[in-house]
Amino acid sequence: xxxxxxxxxxxxxxxxxxxxxxxxxxxxxxxxxxxxxxxxxxxxxxxxxxxxxxxxxxxxxxxxxxxxxxxxxxxxxxxxxxxxxxxxxxxxxxxxxxxxxxxxxxxxxxxxxxxxxxxxxxxxxxxxxxxxxxxxxxxxxxxxxxxxxxxxxxxx
Numbered sequence: 001x002x003x004x005x006x007x008x009x010x011x012x013x014x015x016x017x018x019x020x021x022x023x024x025x026x027x028x029x030x031x032x033x034x035x036x037x038x039x040x041x042x043x044x045x046x047x048x049x050x051x052x053x054x055x056x057x058x059x060x061x062x063x064x065x066x067x068x069x070x071x072x073x074x075x076x077x078x079x080x081x082x083x084x085x086x087x088x089x090x091x092x093x094x095x096x097x098x099x100x101x102x103x104x105x106x107x108x109x110x111x112x113x114x115x116x117x118x119x120x121x122x123x124x125x126x127x128x129x130x131x132x133x134x135x136x137x138x139x140x141x142x143x144x145x146x147x148x149x150x151x152x153x154x155x156x
Contacts (some may be wrong), residue, residue, distance in 0.1 A: 061120040063093040063155050064113040066133075068126025069101045079151040080125075092156040093120075100128065107132040114140035125151050 067080045077099045084095035096113065100106040110132040113122050121144045124133045133145040 060091070061093045061156070062096065062116075062118050063087070064096045064098065064119050064122045065151075065155060066098045066100065066106065066109050066113070066122065066124045066129040067151055068106065068128045069099050070126065073099060073101060076151075083151050083154060086153060087155040090154065092154070095155060103128040103131065107135065110136050111139070114143035114145075117142070120144065121146055121155075123148060123152070123155060125149070 065080050065084060067076050069076045077097075080097045080099055084097050087093050087095050096119070098109040098113070100109050106126075106128040110122060110124065110129065113119050114136050122133065123146045124130050125148050130147045133147060136143070137145055
């Protein structure tokens with residue numbers, strides 16, 4: 001004969017031990033969580049505030065400065081940035097700086113800037129940038145080009 005009684009005792013599953021008993025591990029976990037929250041907060045703030053802060057004042061003219069890199073691209077970039085900084089601090093214009101290293105880069109930079117309707121003037125310095133401006137002038141009659149022998153201390 002078969003027993004009609006079945007085993008009714010059910011075992012409870014083993015509970016996993018939590019490793020939060022260690023105060024150092026708990027502190028490290030809390031610090032990592034706080035750091036992650038802080039990074040996310042900074043990323044959101046940067047994504048929201050940067051576009052607002054980098055917008056030029058309405059009505060401020062936009063000038064592009066294209067300077068040949070020549071043999072010393074770091075010096076050319078430093079001079080171009082200095083001229084742009086002086087001009088922007090004075091509130092005279094919003095300046096975009098390009099320092100091409102070759103004639104093809106100069107042509108691409110000049111044509112790109114000439115195609116933008118919001119650029120009021122393109123100042124070119126150096127032989128490659130000047131040649132690129134002369135070539136682009138026929139294709140972009142609305143663009144205003146100014147060739148200079150050296151980087152001016154300020155634009156406008």
